[in-house]
Amino acid sequence: MKRENEKEDLNSGSDAPGGNPPGEEMAAILKSCRTIAVVGLSDRPDRASYRVAAYLKGKGYRIIPVNPTRKEIMGEKCYPNLASITEPVDIVDIFRDVDAIPEVVEEAIGIKAGAIWMQLGLVHNEAAKKARSAGICVVQSRCLMVEHKNLVG
Numbered sequence: 729m730k731r732e733n734e735k736e737d738l739n740s741g742s743d744a745p746g747g748n749p750p751g752e753e754m755a756a757i758l759k760s761c762r763t764i765a766v767v768g769l770s771d772r773p774d775r776a777s778y779r780v781a782a783y784l785k786g787k788g789y790r791i792i793p794v795n796p797t798r799k800e801i802m803g804e805k806c807y808p809n810l811a812s813i814t815e816p817v818d819i820v821d822i823f824r825d826v827d828a829i830p831e832v833v834e835e836a837i838g839i840k841a842g843a844i845w846m847q848l849g850l851v852h853n854e855a856a857k858k859a860r861s862a863g864i865c866v867v868q869s870r871c872l873m874v875e876h877k878n879l880v881g
Contacts, residue, residue: 748866748867748868748870749865749867751878751879753865754867754870754875755879757818757819757842757843757865758875758876759880760818761789761818761819761842761843762788762789762790762818763789763790763792763815763818763819764781764784764790764791764792764817764818764820764821764872765792765794765807765810765817765819765820765821765841766780766781766791766792766793766794766821766823767794767810767820767821767822767823767824767832768794768795768822768823769791769793769794769795769801769802769806769823770795770801771798771801776823776847776871777823777847778801779873780823780847780871780872780873781793781802781821782802783873783876784872784873784876785802791804792804792805792807792815793805793806793807794806794807794808794809794810794813795807795808796808796809809835810832810835810836810838810839810841811835811838811839813839816839817839818841818842819841819843819844819845819872820835820843820844820845821845821872822844822846822847823847824850826850826851826852829846829852829855830852830854830855830858832844832855833852833855833856833858833859834858836859837859837864841864842864843864843866843867844856844859844864844865844866844867845866845867845872846866846868846870847871847872848869848870848871848874849869850869851868852868856868
């Protein structure tokens with residue numbers, strides 16, 4: 729997957745255009761949230777999206793698959809898009825190509841998601857800025873599973 733800006737320091741503070749929140753803020757998000765919509769969740773266990781979602785489900789999170797080509801993944805009903813989800817979503821975890829991020833972010837804003845998490849290698853500063861302007865915390869190019877292991881355990 730390509731990055732919008734390869735040289736940007738993604739660990740910089742949340743004030744930076746493409747920066748991530750500090751570790752304490754990411755940990756607080758992970759500790760307080762319970763529902764994660766995984767956009768682009770695959771039904772194939774060998775895919776990163778499946779492994780991450782399975783890990784999070786095993787840690788007690790409610791996983792909501794978002795995949796328009798499937799009816800169910802991991803025993804959970806699939807939704808074609810975020811707008812179709814009928815319950816509040818704490819985190820939108822994105823496993824889509826960078827070109828799809830602006831549309832996913834628009835939907836996340838529309839459902840008033842608490843946070844948007846772009847998986848490792850995914851950066852879209854323009855979409856991130858728009859989400860932050862709407863009051864949504866954004867994490868870019870970080871694996872939700874790895875950060876959970878490092879920050880929450």
